[in-house]
Amino acid sequence: MIDSLAREALLEPGGITDDGLASVLGATFGRGTDGGDCYFQFTSQEGWSLEDGLVKSASFNIERGVGIRVISGDQTGFAYSDEISLPAMLEAGRTARSIASAGQTGSVAVRPGAARETALYLPDDPLGSLDEARKIELLKHMDAVARGADPRVTQVVCSLAGVREVVLVLTAEGELVTDVRPLVRMNVQVLAEQGGRRESGSSGGGGRSGYAFFTEGDRAGAYAREAVRQALLNLEAVDAPAGTMKVVLGPGWPGVLLHEAIGHGLEGDFNRKGTSAFAGRIGERVAAPGISIVDDGTLPGRRGSLNVDDEGTITQQTMLIEDGYLRGYMQDRLNGRLSGTRSTGNGRRESYAHLPMPRMTNTYMLPGTTDPGEILASVDRGLYAVNFGGGQVDITSGKFVFSASEAYLIEDGRVTRPVKGATLIGNGPDVLTRVSMVGNDLELDTGVGTCGKEGQGVPVGVGQPTLRIDGMTVGGTQAA
């Protein structure tokens, strides 16, 4: 079914048959090349937004195209076309092939590639999963919940977005793999005012499904209440401390720590090139005993999940760190081959107009055995950070940051005053050696993460249990 949907969206409008595809493969990937692929994509997306209580604007966007990548050794030639037709593909193929030494053309037959037995998400079109009036109703409900939650709420901005991506990967070897990927997301940002002070709070979530996701258990309303809770809390927040101290991270979204501190450093391209602080360290201890971290593209319905990656490889769960030891990197096909290993199903790209790279899917730490209350009680003085904005890493020096948006002081084992947002900075290769307690409360995030690398954004997930880290630099303004 997915196969026929993909062919209908991508090949049939241009009258492209399997014989036609075979002729492009033959002309593009002959001798003198070491593989590559044609990546066909049709994306339809919409966004609705509410401001001042009214749904005043919405947009709809369609993108269709094919990217052709020719690999020769460790060199990549790439060209793409907004038009999916045989002449356009032959032209793009000829251009991409200019990387390779002139070689003969070959002959390749098109055949089905590997497919996942049980799909992680349905190929439904989220855009059509609710009619326009219901989409507007959903946004208005979110707005009403936020405004009704507290009289100090003065501004509410809500958004609803849906994407349907139809993908067809044709490898140089003739394997044809397809996927149809839904993705939805809702966000809410509120402003609260009290005594001349204004503070904001935000929340949201989503996944690979239709918009019913937001009405199940009234998730939309829950996001609104959460955003209000954060804004009100910020009205009470005092200046954050500055200096190195014990930090307890809450479960779920704070897993952005793992994404920045070690995730990027374990991507195969940086390690093959030797530019990552983790290069050549497989088998070494990089985390405290008891710490295990995986990247897992196979979680049903999750924002970071994929049936197959953007190179047509079936996704998997990859053990990155096992009981404190570095076990493996995340690979795409090119870097897997050049490193003498295989793709781990982490080859991802923003669109047909971008080259694939090793990227994370859902990255999280497995739970430990300690009760989170016990972890907090064990800290005499420190910071308890439960919500974060984004982060960033320098994979070569290993230094990473992530910015807390909700944090509290811990005094004598008790969570006391909320503090203003502050950036936390650490060193990736050693921060996990300072983890002294791991909670039994693993949570994944609500489905809002987008990871940027070399200008390409892809949806990802993160997660972790409550963690105690003995010494991180907290970038507040108050001398500790």
Next chain:
Amino acid sequence: MDQAAPEVQQLSHTPESMQERVAMILEHARACGASAVQAAVSQNVGLAVTVRRGEVETLEYERDQQMGLVAYFGQSKGSASTTDFSPAALRQTAEAACRIARHTEPDPHAGLPDPEEQARDWPDLQLDHPWDCPADRAIDLARQVEAAGFAVDPRIENSEGASVGTRRRMTFLGDSQGFMGGYRSTRHSISCALVARGAGGMQRDYAYGTSRDPSWLPAADAVGCEAAERVLRRLDARKLGTQQCPVLFVPEMARSLIGSFTRAISGGAQYRKSSFLLDAAGQEVFPGWMHIAEDPLLPGALGSAPFDGEGVRTRPRDLIAAGVLQDYILDSYSARRLGLRTTGNAGGARNVSVQPHPGGKGLQALLSDMGTGLLVTEMMGQGVNLVTGDYSRGAAGFWVENGEIAYPVEEITIAGNLRDIYRRIAAVGNDVDLRGNIRTGSILVEAMTVAGD
């Protein structure tokens, strides 16, 4: 190289065919019942090569096109866009925008700009300078950049590659009240990122040049050598103790401080009351000696444009005069929300420049002025809260003693509140960085909190 490589800078559409497409979209939307329409069509062509350790790593040919429209049904609005330029797709996209506009709720402030504000004619801003740089030449140039970097010092043991890129763009905008305008522009770049190893581990740093005219790009050797020098000086960095001290931002970092200012005075942040500079026009935001101006009409500059994203004429003006905020950065919608007139800033501020003061001081002189403090050469993360002005970011740079660089530092944060940081600016250098939309020299701030050990 295969001779089949295409002509890099050739746009496949002519200005006439772009105008025709704009007109077709306007026509389709009117036929669907839209009372007003705005449509934009653009095309990019480009080439980007990356060479790593002397070998070609990637060779990418770019060829993008996009068209989009905003349709109004009275005060209701819908938008749609597509990359498909076929007549059928243009019609479907216009229909999609109209379908949405029938569902959205009326907004009294929505609509096209006042036609009186729109540009009728405009000067040639000299934005289009195609570079005859086929792939093999770009590869040679990138190789030269990287080789110059490696030659500086044996501690430079690895590379993330040297890149050469060139891109040409044509864009046309039209609306149902008679505006039609377009222009071509180019942007070229050379960059290099190198990795060096010292006793304290590896460091990475980069250098780049970017300009509209290829003849303004820095020499290949200069880019490679600068990347090498920048990475070498970072080796064996230390942490600092937590303290209050003066902070000097190099121009690339000073740019982001000023970027927070332009975002805070943008119309959206003002009417949503999401700005630490809310209703600040007429207030002294910076020290009395500071001047910040916007000049969208600077010939050949990276931020220049003859009209904004709504066809409104752009014009030079002061944003800050004698420290006082003169005006906001508005498009026609946010202007109507605030009861003001558009400032021709649909699409943002253009060529914002900070006047150096006190006259004629470069980085070295500012280091002397600072005496002892932190020189910030890199910042990480997104720790800027525009609603409150709270500022907390990861940083790396150098500890400075008696006006001299003492040693490199890393894994520290700098924090404060932007309102306070702006008021405590002590000097702006004349080492102005022209590689972006914000042009400023180094900025010295009297004191911030530095967190480390």
